Amino acid sequence: MGGNNSVKIISFVQIALVCVYPLPGFLFPYTKTHILILMSGNCFGQVFKVITFGESHGAAVGCVVDGCPAGLLLDVETVRRDLARRRPGGGGVSTSRREADEPEILSGIFEGRTLGTPIAIVIRNMAQRSADYDKLKDVYRPGHADIVWDIKYGFRDHRGGGRSSARETAARVAAGAVARVLLTGSGVTIHAWTQAIAGIEAPSPDSDNFDPNEAEKNIFRVPCRRTADRIAAKIEELRDAGESAGGVVECRVQGLPAGLGDPVFDKLDALISQAVISLGAVKGIEFGAGFSASRLTGSQNNDRPLPGGCPPGSARTVAYSGNSAGGVLGGISNGAELVFRAAFKPVPSIAKKQLTVDRFGREVELEIGGRHDLCVCPRAVPVVEAMTAIVLADLMLRRRSDRLA
Amino acid sequence: MGGNNSVKIISFVQIALVCVYPLPGFLFPYTKTHILILMSGNCFGQVFKVITFGESHGAAVGCVVDGCPAGLLLDVETVRRDLARRRPGGGGVSTSRREADEPEILSGIFEGRTLGTPIAIVIRNMAQRSADYDKLKDVYRPGHADIVWDIKYGFRDHRGGGRSSARETAARVAAGAVARVLLTGSGVTIHAWTQAIAGIEAPSPDSDNFDPNEAEKNIFRVPCRRTADRIAAKIEELRDAGESAGGVVECRVQGLPAGLGDPVFDKLDALISQAVISLGAVKGIEFGAGFSASRLTGSQNNDRPLPGGCPPGSARTVAYSGNSAGGVLGGISNGAELVFRAAFKPVPSIAKKQLTVDRFGREVELEIGGRHDLCVCPRAVPVVEAMTAIVLADLMLRRRSDRLA
Amino acid sequence: MGGNNSVKIISFVQIALVCVYPLPGFLFPYTKTHILILMSGNCFGQVFKVITFGESHGAAVGCVVDGCPAGLLLDVETVRRDLARRRPGGGGVSTSRREADEPEILSGIFEGRTLGTPIAIVIRNMAQRSADYDKLKDVYRPGHADIVWDIKYGFRDHRGGGRSSARETAARVAAGAVARVLLTGSGVTIHAWTQAIAGIEAPSPDSDNFDPNEAEKNIFRVPCRRTADRIAAKIEELRDAGESAGGVVECRVQGLPAGLGDPVFDKLDALISQAVISLGAVKGIEFGAGFSASRLTGSQNNDRPLPGGCPPGSARTVAYSGNSAGGVLGGISNGAELVFRAAFKPVPSIAKKQLTVDRFGREVELEIGGRHDLCVCPRAVPVVEAMTAIVLADLMLRRRSDRLA
């Protein structure tokens, strides 16, 4: 940020006076000088409900999972393991903020099993370096939510995004770990990986015999070593240019029973879409053939069910001639592998100098320091898996409750 | 407690065996011969809530809009007009089922204005030709939800899809008409059109001066006459081959105030995604640069805010150097045009003979008659607009309620 | 109302200008002259959800029942029968507004059975005599919600209460009829009756052998002919004095399985209380020994379970030494009869002249004409049953979904 931008932030009180207007004050008289805002949408799910809490630079982030059935084996180590996959990996793609990410389970567990009661999990924030953000308090970083926060809320916590920070996803991963226990016990496995970075695509793994651990062997989480090498070279080049990269994460779910999802608003793919696009950097999602399906003909795109499938009600999976559908028909899982891809935009915080504006509408030159990922995809992989697990756990429980006898 | 009560607690495992199986069937004794299923997910929205009801071949479809503010001018003609846009257009792309689609408003209106109370709208089904579907009752049509309904519910209404029918979207359009009144009054306009059919793409209209009515001038709702002609030729070819086509619908919202959407699960784009992917034939959605963003660098993709923007709180729209973001940053509208595209798969009901299986798992050859669209995009355009309007109306009301003073 | 009260109502537009304040108009610019209000709380239940719609003097009232399982025998006659019990009975206790109350089921039914999809039921308003209310438009009737509507909404539909009218309870009774089908099939029977009017109490019927139809034999729905006669005399006396009466309705549920209700906020008795106190005239509710329990000692009030009860999980009902609990322990049904009483205030619309104020704060003398019940209890009986049925149907379905295996 140019040294000439020395304008002080106007006081909180002043902002309030400017933004809030003379409203029917009698209900909340004390608000004359403060903004009364509340934030909706911290809760997700119907039966398997997740609420997350916590700010980037507060005491802790965490979640309450309400609606997890009793009897599941769940220990803190399971949660810790999933959180570890989300931590910065090194290798130059990710931020150097180092959080221990040590979860504590406060409730809902008795003798190593879930009780059916709400499960509260807390992850304390340790490695906050608020000072890193001081010089950003008046400036809107391009591609970030800074400007919309000011417009929406009239003020913002400039220290790492506050509630909007990617740190919030740690709470989602903790909740996803609980969901995953439920799913794994039912034979459902979820694997995501980086399918492309900066336009360099990995060949699509064969559904029938792919090694889900292959992608974990390199820092990009690309399921192909050769592609990983090409990406490494590209990333090096982008770093030198002070740039960042976007990418695509693919997720596949195996062993998913047919019949999940509801036919109207709560279709399986509709709920997955909300869950995955609720990750800040995702700009698109597609299922099965996805956008390519729009260029196919009916007979090319129709997956026909193969003879010999089991009778209704007993079939866990059904065989089809192909999987253009990506495992979902009319919003309901069809017994094939669930396949979707999410497009992530390049990280907006780049080393390169950028022009932007400050909160007073003046053009300023911005140079961002601090700790930032060069591409979010590798760390996004476990978060995509977590959100998928949360949706599927919810739909499996909803399916059980929908079938009353 | 008497000392003689020394009986040990039976083990957890044993309790489970004793208590849980056989499942307490006594609760619903009459279900011995019938399936007890209920269908979730008929409700959408938080403040501006929409519930739809009705089956394809029942007495009526309809909706209740709960949470529409009082004082809006609303007459039945407004609803009728939107429903008319969804009706089959002719020209060979759409079904020949002809519904009058005459809406009746049963409540929530007084002297031409909304009362703030629930608005119930009913559209009676008239042109049901159930017999068309008789021969399909045992067969699973490829690409349709038939097979998953049997798996999920154990039975299905084979007459046109029942609750899963596209007829249900008439109720969404009616609810969307109410939402649109609210939005239009606030200066928000929503326009969708067919951006591509069968891979033939229309040039992208210029945001600053495009004619939203251009697309309404041809039966494909493509905003370019030349492209429409090419599509017409392609459709003719596909019809001869007994095939069908997919396509892409683009939607743009102008005049949308910045600040809509919540930072965690209920991001603007996340909710639009759920809403649009809850339309049966949609296989993907992308915002702004969408999947292409994954191939850009940070500086290419960042839209930088331009100087001279209004101070926080007062700005309706903000100027940016570009619109890769598609109008949404961190899940919150940023004051630019909201832009998204949805990919529709080809209509699965094709004239061509197809192999499939029947409910007993035997291979059968299927030839579908009846009335079917060749490509859903033209008729999907008003439905995409309706779902977008419902989400935006909800978020505008939520924004109002979030800002308490 | 005195003839000197000729002050005209100020126009709708003017009211808006007065009440609304200069609010952040940019979101809803058209509201400068109209009030933007929406009414929450039209929806009830979690799994068996009921939404009601309709105003007293609009086209219709009705409900959508979302979450009713498939397979239940349900015809329009069942709904009509329950509605008939709510209609004015004659005998001088009830209003002379005569509605046919003919329900139409628009969706969710196929071949005489529920489909599991939303059930929409419409009851058209026929016998509206809006003119009856003309002279009341500026005056606040004591004991009515007129004044709070003006304070809350800035305007009100003075014709019979609009959305607040007791007419709305017809929609609840229709929804309750659906719930009752589900309960009856499970062996649960709900019976309410008038336990007291104007302080004249009927002897409490013996739970083990009482005739639920006894109360239906007189217009007061009192389960004792002798008491009914005494009440008839008292009512005659009150009519002559231009007065009205309050009363107590008792409700008992037999055959209710143990285990309904959740241990924290959604206790069985908590939900019944919300449901019953959401009837406008109810001022109190008590379960089992109720307020008397506060005067007993622990050993007097404790119902001890009797030996020989069935093992856990299999017991439908459990025998106790008494029923001070009224069938609920820790918020969960305990297998005994569910017993509660609701206190209804006297009808506020009385023939006697009353002093009150008009909307301009001036004292006026009011004389109410029109059609009014002298005591609501007889007609409230089926409404109390309906609300109880809705809560119990919801909890039975929730119990099923809570027990996942």
Next chain:
Amino acid sequence: MGGNNSVKIISFVQIALVCVYPLPGFLFPYTKTHILILMSGNCFGQVFKVITFGESHGAAVGCVVDGCPAGLLLDVETVRRDLARRRPGGGGVSTSRREADEPEILSGIFEGRTLGTPIAIVIRNMAQRSADYDKLKDVYRPGHADIVWDIKYGFRDHRGGGRSSARETAARVAAGAVARVLLTGSGVTIHAWTQAIAGIEAPSPDSDNFDPNEAEKNIFRVPCRRTADRIAAKIEELRDAGESAGGVVECRVQGLPAGLGDPVFDKLDALISQAVISLGAVKGIEFGAGFSASRLTGSQNNDRPLPGGCPPGSARTVAYSGNSAGGVLGGISNGAELVFRAAFKPVPSIAKKQLTVDRFGREVELEIGGRHDLCVCPRAVPVVEAMTAIVLADLMLRRRSDRLA
């Protein structure tokens, strides 16, 4: 479809038999030996939402308050102070379990003010003495939820009630402390006290000049020293007899603006009833004249508004000739003092020997040791206040969001 596919659809009944039994156990195969239960109803409120978590003998109890507006002054001391009022008071009426009840606020606070984001508060359990409960594990204590837990869940945590424990109310008090900050800032004050114990009633305080602290001066929280002395003598007597006592708590809210509550299901009194009856020991609730109103005539019970009240929209409070309504008309606050009373049953855990049954249905003699209150009313006072505060905070925010302009 080939003409050879003439197989008839099997009958509906047959489908059911085939598909539904055995129940699709495949979804949760690991449940063969464990019970899958989940507990609903841990969440309360619409805009100001509270979720509580934690078991009596787990690591902690706590809450997340989602929907509290930003800008409120809130420190841990405020929460601690309310929790202290709920702690056992000594004087022989309450349990000797001594919890420090030290709250920690984990999120939602920044520089001493609320952020508008979820507020998580944790209270660790310290003084658990699980061994006290060992001998109770097979026996159903009369008047307790033991038996219904076994019926509902098949197992129960016998150590102090687990999730059903009164310890859970500490989390409610913490959430209530947040609600109270919001209310106090708006001039709304809530005061509850013990109105009667064991049938000994305190004279009703005068609304216009009573000292809310009077009740805090004695261990019974009775607002009259003379009555407190009589109760002390009675309690002594009951203790000698190995008995316990019930009582009545009265709650009054002053400064409540008119207009809170919604006209259909979410009436102010309906929501207060759910909130207060969701406290385990409450058996009844009444508003204003309550059950006595059922014995009055219309003119006796009608509170008439007094002239000189303010014009609509501006009036905070309105003067009436009386307060039979208890401050609520048609479910909406009318500007008068909100008054209600809740009846508490006597504590079921008594020193006296009692007959009961064990889990095998055999009669046993039970003598309860451990730490128990003799009457819950004194400690229930702050809990009733907390639940009232939570409802009112929610309705005040809902009112704000309902009035959109």
